[in-house]
Amino acid sequence: MSDLTAAMGINRPSLYAAFGNKEQLFSKAVERYNSDRTCFMAKALGQPKARRVAEQLLRGVVDMLCDPTTPSGCFMVQGALCSSTGAEAVREALAARRKEAQAAIQLRLERAIDEGDLPRGSRADDLARYLSAVMNGLAVQASGGASRKELRSVAELALKAWPG
Numbered sequence: 709m710s711d712l713t714a715a716m717g718i719n720r721p722s723l724y725a726a727f728g729n730k731e732q733l734f735s736k737a738v739e740r741y742n743s744d745r746t747c748f749m750a751k752a753l754g755q756p757k758a759r760r761v762a763e764q765l766l767r768g769v770v771d772m773l774c775d776p777t778t779p780s781g782c783f784m785v786q787g788a789l790c791s792s793t794g795a796e797a798v799r800e801a802l803a804a805r806r807k808e809a810q811a812a813i814q815l816r817l818e819r820a821i822d823e824g825d826l827p828r829g830s831r832a833d834d835l836a837r838y839l840s841a842v843m844n845g846l847a848v849q850a851s852g853g854a855s856r857k858e859l860r861s862v863a864e865l866a867l868k869a870w871p872g
Contacts, residue, residue, distance in 0.1 A: 731797065746809070748772060753812060758820035762839060762870050765813070766863035769843045773850035773859060780850045810840040827871050835871070842866045 713723050727733040748768030755761045773780060814836035820826045826835075846859050854862075 746772070749809060749812070753816045758817060758825045759867075759870060759872060761813075761816055761820070763867060765839055766842060766846075766866060767860070769846055770856060770859045770863055773847055774856040780853070806840065806844070810836050813839055825872075830871055838866075838869075 713720055716723065723733070727736055748771065749765065752761055752764030752768055755764055814832045817826065817832035817835050821830055821832055846862060849862065850859060
């Protein structure tokens with residue numbers, strides 16, 4: 709909190725007056741992060757074919773993770789991994805956000821199955837979990853220093869396993 713208030717040039721009471729308590733401040737930070745950094749997801753989910761959805765999601769997350777104007781990695785993943793034992797609410801909030809994203813992917817893939825865009829017998833829940841796991845894994849790799857080239861290579865390899 710001291711670093712944050714110093715960076716903003718305000719004191720703690722002013723920060724709390726503007727944002728409420730720590731949980732409300734965190735919630736606003738998550739909202740801001742989602743609106744600024746994960747906007748690639750809406751574009752990806754709007755693609756006409758499931759393969760393009762998968763490509764756009766994986767390429768979009770690599771671009772987000774490698775943005776030179778922001779820290780590497782993903783707030784939604786790193787925040788959950790780095791939070792202290794007393795921060796169960798933080799982990800739960802971030803897990804809920806990741807589940808929401810996975811559910812949106814699943815819903816789009818269910819539509820692709822209904823439209824015959826994915827092979828018969830495809831499971832939207834498994835495919836959504838797969839994409840989410842790869843995206844989260846890319847975030848962990850990025851926070852560990854993986855380059856854009858390395859992350860793109862992983863994304864392309866993951867796409868080779870895509871059905872259809």
